[in-house]
Amino acid sequence: GDSVTQMEGPVTLSEEACLTINCTYTATGYPSLFWYVQYPGEGLQLLLKATKADDKGSNKGFEATYRKETTSFHLEKGSVQVSDSAVYFCALSNMIKAAGNKLTFGGGTRVLVKP
Amino acid sequence: SQTIHQWPATLVQPVGSPLSLECTVEGTSNPNLYWYRQAAGRGLQLLFYSIGIDQISSEVPQNLSASRPQDRQFILSSKKLLLSDSGFYLCAWSVRQGNSYTFGSGTRLTVV
Numbered sequence: 001g002d003s004v005t006q007m008e009g010p011v012t013l014s015e016e017a018c019l020t021i022n023c024t025y026t027a028t029g030y031p032s033l034f035w036y037v038q039y040p041g042e043g044l045q046l047l048l049k050a051t052k053a054d055d056k057g058s059n060k061g062f063e064a065t066y067r068k069e070t071t072s073f074h075l076e077k078g079s080v081q082v083s084d085s086a087v088y089f090c091a092l093s094n095m096i097k098a099a100g101n102k103l104t105f106g107g108g109t110r111v112l113v114k115p
Numbered sequence: 116s117q118t119i120h121q122w123p124a125t126l127v128q129p130v131g132s133p134l135s136l137e138c139t140v141e142g143t144s145n146p147n148l149y150w151y152r153q154a155a156g157r158g159l160q161l162l163f164y165s166i167g168i169d170q171i172s173s174e175v176p177q178n179l180s181a182s183r184p185q186d187r188q189f190i191l192s193s194k195k196l197l198l199s200d201s202g203f204y205l206c207a208w209s210v211r212q213g214n215s216y217t218f219g220s221g222t223r224l225t226v227v
Binding site: 043044049089093102103104105107108 | 151
């Protein structure tokens with residue numbers, strides 16, 4: 001079945017440092033790829049997505065490129081802020097039946113940015 | 116606009132008690148509905164999904180069940196809670212064959 005593997009945390013950074021969270025996947029067909037963010041005490045919010053190979057998703061200074069050849073979707077940000085402290089989830093969406101899709105998550109990576 | 120409501124926000128229940136968590140979606144028809152659980156310190160696990168009324172698929176064997184009595188209502192239940200049922204439960208919806216998922220605000224369940 002489909003699976004997503006992302007680097008384990010926690011990742012602790014200083015403000016303005018570069019952030020990279022690795023994510024690789026295993027899936028049949030042509031999945032869409034997502035990054036979700038969960039701020040402390042809150043639910044999940046979509047951060048960015050890419051629906052086909054070589055697409056780049058971007059939002060709030062974060063970027064991720066859909067690399068089919070390496071089955072990866074690494075999340076990057078050039079300069080993090082304290083407000084970026086959160087848990088980040090990589091996910092893929094694939095068909096489960098003719099009428100539906102299913103979202104499969106990685107284990108999540110906790111990021112802590114210190115001032 | 117579409118909205119998703121999930122309640123209650125927090126719940127503390129004794130072992131062996133029943134459970135009912137409700138999720139409703141507004142502003143759309145025939146959504147796909149999902150229940151996820153996030154155990155402490157772990158990732159998100161898909162528990163159930165539904166592509167229509169009374170059409171429920173279970174992803175993992177467990178102490179929980181799901182029902183969809185109406186098109187935009189998705190209920191997560193248990194007859195007798197276990198300690199291991201504690202966690203953060205998230206409801207989500209997507210359009211048919213779509214790739215856009217919207218999550219509810221979650222229910223934090225503590226079984227004591």
